[in-house]
Every structure is written in structure tokens, then in C-alpha cells.
Amino acid sequence: xxFSELLSFRKMITPTIIQILFWIIxxxxxxxxxxxxxxxxxxxxxxxxxxxxxxxxxIGPILIRVYCELIILLFKIYDELVLVRKxxxxxxxxxxxxxxxxxxPLVNPPTL
Numbered sequence: 001x002x003f004s005e006l007l008s009f010r011k012m013i014t015p016t017i018i019q020i021l022f023w024i025i026x027x028x029x030x031x032x033x034x035x036x037x038x039x040x041x042x043x044x045x046x047x048x049x050x051x052x053x054x055x056x057x058x059i060g061p062i063l064i065r066v067y068c069e070l071i072i073l074l075f076k077i078y079d080e081l082v083l084v085r086k087x088x089x090x091x092x093x094x095x096x097x098x099x100x101x102x103x104x105p106l107v108n109p110p111t112l
Contacts, residue, residue: 015075022068029060 005011033056040050 012075012078015072018068018071022064025064026061029064030057033057033060 002011006013033053036053036056037050038053040046040048040053043049
């Protein structure tokens, strides 16, 4: 990866950051679940707290993963749009740049 790609915003770093945050938050969810299970076992009548701990351990990482995937999906859509733009521009066309702008301005914009 070229450093100039990062400076010109052609390469996005946010998806990598989101993946790192996923593992950190999933680990915290599992840790919180374990603390809830131990707390539920330690106190009398804490079965509900122990059950919530199990939910945190099993459901928490799944929900966090879905949320992170939805955010990364936006970046994947952008990458695909750039590829479509490059394919339309052809081999010698000006296909690089950020943001993705139309090749020609609209002459007669549609009216409502």
C-alpha cells in the first residue's frame, strides 16, 4: 500500500479500525457476561443475572458483528462504485480521484 493513497483518501483505513474495535468490544462483552455469571452465582437469587451473563456471552458478539458488518458494507459499496467508474472510464480515462464525481455536469437538470 502506498502512503500517498492514504493521504489522498483512495484507500480507506476505517474498515481495519472497525475490525479491531469489533474484537475489543466482543472481548469486553464476553468479560461482562462472565462477571454477570459470577455475580449471579455469588448472590442469592441471582439466576436472572447469570442468565443475562449467558446472553451477553453468546448474543453480544453476534450483535456487535452485525453492526460492524453494516458499517463496513458502506465502504464495500464505495469500493464497488469506484470499480464501476473505472470500468466505464475505459483504459485511458481519468478514473482516479476522491470524491467520485460525474464525468460531465448535467446540462439540463431534471425539473419537478
